[in-house]
Amino acid sequence: MNSFNLKTYLTSNLDIDEKEISSIVENCTTKTFKKDQFLLRENEHCTHTFFVEKGLLRQYSIDEKGREHILTFAPENWFVTNRESTYFNQPSAYYIQALEDSKAAMINEEFIHLLSEKIPSFSDFNNKLLHNHIRHLQNRVNLLLSATAEDRYLQFIKMYPDILLRVPQTMVASYLGITPESLSRVRKELAQKNFKN
Amino acid sequence: MKTKTVELVASPREPHFVGDGFRVHNFIPSGYRMDMQRMDPFIMLDYNSTYNFPPSDKPKGVGVHPHKGFETVTIAYKGKVQHHDSSGGGGIIDRGDIQWMTAASGVLHKEYHEEEWSKKGGDFQMVQLWVNLPKKDKTSAPKYQAIKYADIKRYELENKAGVIEVIAGEYKGTKGSASTFTPIHMFNSKLNKGGKATFEFPANYNTALLVLEGNIKVNGMEETPTDHLALMANDGETFEIEATDDAVVLVLSGEPINEPIAAHGPFVMNTKQELIEAFNDFNNGKFGYLED
Numbered sequence: 001m002n003s004f005n006l007k008t009y010l011t012s013n014l015d016i017d018e019k020e021i022s023s024i025v026e027n028c029t030t031k032t033f034k035k036d037q038f039l040l041r042e043n044e045h046c047t048h049t050f051f052v053e054k055g056l057l058r059q060y061s062i063d064e065k066g067r068e069h070i071l072t073f074a075p076e077n078w079f080v081t082n083r084e085s086t087y088f089n090q091p092s093a094y095y096i097q098a099l100e101d102s103k104a105a106m107i108n109e110e111f112i113h114l115l116s117e118k119i120p121s122f123s124d125f126n127n128k129l130l131h132n133h134i135r136h137l138q139n140r141v142n143l144l145l146s147a148t149a150e151d152r153y154l155q156f157i158k159m160y161p162d163i164l165l166r167v168p169q170t171m172v173a174s175y176l177g178i179t180p181e182s183l184s185r186v187r188k189e190l191a192q193k194n195f196k197n
Numbered sequence: 198m199k200t201k202t203v204e205l206v207a208s209p210r211e212p213h214f215v216g217d218g219f220r221v222h223n224f225i226p227s228g229y230r231m232d233m234q235r236m237d238p239f240i241m242l243d244y245n246s247t248y249n250f251p252p253s254d255k256p257k258g259v260g261v262h263p264h265k266g267f268e269t270v271t272i273a274y275k276g277k278v279q280h281h282d283s284s285g286g287g288g289i290i291d292r293g294d295i296q297w298m299t300a301a302s303g304v305l306h307k308e309y310h311e312e313e314w315s316k317k318g319g320d321f322q323m324v325q326l327w328v329n330l331p332k333k334d335k336t337s338a339p340k341y342q343a344i345k346y347a348d349i350k351r352y353e354l355e356n357k358a359g360v361i362e363v364i365a366g367e368y369k370g371t372k373g374s375a376s377t378f379t380p381i382h383m384f385n386s387k388l389n390k391g392g393k394a395t396f397e398f399p400a401n402y403n404t405a406l407l408v409l410e411g412n413i414k415v416n417g418m419e420e421t422p423t424d425h426l427a428l429m430a431n432d433g434e435t436f437e438i439e440a441t442d443d444a445v446v447l448v449l450s451g452e453p454i455n456e457p458i459a460a461h462g463p464f465v466m467n468t469k470q471e472l473i474e475a476f477n478d479f480n481n482g483k484f485g486y487l488e489d
Contacts, residue, residue: 162462162476165463190482
């Protein structure tokens with residue numbers, strides 16, 4: 001709900017003083033992106049992890065029939081990257097696009113090395129972030145395999161409380177792996193249950 | 198009685214589209230020092246300056262969205278808007294009409310160009326304002342006040358200077374029909390070329406003048422052209438507008454509520470916790486349901 005920057009994020013999560021972090025963060029550039037602008041396209045090579053300071057990004061793929069499948073929404077304070085490309089040198093299977101005018105810190109490999117070198121607690125923190133990411137992905141796979149549309153939706157609004165007001169419902173349905181009609185039905189049923197006028 | 202001076206004259210910002218039916222310049226709260234606290238109780242002002250929409254069989258507008266914690270006031274200067282809400286209400290805001298919607302505890306609504314108007318297209322000019330509510334009224338029941346142009350109370354100025362149409366509050370004994378939760382004056386001042394009108398509001402009332410047509414001079418010197426907004430300082434009570442062409446000016450003046458403001462998207466509450474609750478309530482269907 002507020003805009004963040006990478007420096008604030010790192011100081012609030014790592015044991016490091018303001019002055020020291022300022023000199024390190026100077027090595028990470030920040031870019032602004034217009035709504036609809038691509039940060040990465042399919043088959044391109046991704047060289048950065050994006051930390052969203054303002055706005056909203058999405059990572060998605062397009063299947064053979066031309067349908068979009070949204071893997072991640074990345075609002076303020078989220079990281080998004082294409083790992084197969086960044087860490088395994090493969091072309092990207094995904095697009096990363098700004099859904100609003102956005103601002104992102106561009107984290108590259110050298111910057112990660114610099115953080116690890118200068119801040120002893122960074123590696124542990126980075127591991128924790130990675131494990132948390134894996135936990136999130138496991139949970140997401142499990143929901144896609146076994147949960148009802150309503151359960152998927154209820155988990156979604158916990159994770160992303162304001163996204164429903166920032167993107168079209170078709171995108172939320174795409175993220176949840178359900179049709180827009182199912183999403184509409186779920187929301188209608190919830191309203192019938194919870195709306196007291 | 199001291200003169201209320203002009204603090205700044207703001208030119209219209211780069212327009213942006215709200216949905217696909219409203220091409221607006223935002224004056225409040227972004228930029229120009231006119232943030233929500235400074236302008237309270239007027240916490241948002243989007244101005245669709247005259248813009249020609251081509252004919253469209255599919256009405257343009259904004260799909261289903263919620264509001265909570267304030268009122269929306271839509272003033273139609275040109276064009277026609279149709280709206281629907283989650284409690285089954287709806288209506289048409291025709292040229293000159295005003296729709297004063299108290300969202301308060303929460304509504305879902307959608308607003309589009311009226312179907313027949315959309316088929317013909319034409320000039321569209323509109324103001325949408327958000328009026329803040331005091332904490333005690335943020336949870337009151339939603340309601341509408343549809344004010345037809347013909348029912349707006351009018352005060353004829355002397356010497357054929359023009360007319361003051363009183364939407365809310367009072368101008369020299371003529372009272373507007375809109376009921377408000379806190380003291381607010383809202384007038385459309387239609388002045389003939391050379392016509393003058395004087396206004397008097399308490400010094401602490403936040404006050405702004407939006408010029409919809411023509412050009413005006415405020416206090417005999419500050420020129421404010423079409424589509425510009427004059428922000429008045431809180432340094433006095435009286436000021437004068439003179440039309441240098443035939444002019445239409447929206448005059449806004451309101452007593453600040455002076456409570457903490459926590460705002461995000463379409464919710465304006467007092468604390469961050471209340472905002473989180475508003476998002477939860479919306480996500481969980483507590484605002485009802487409305488088909489897109």
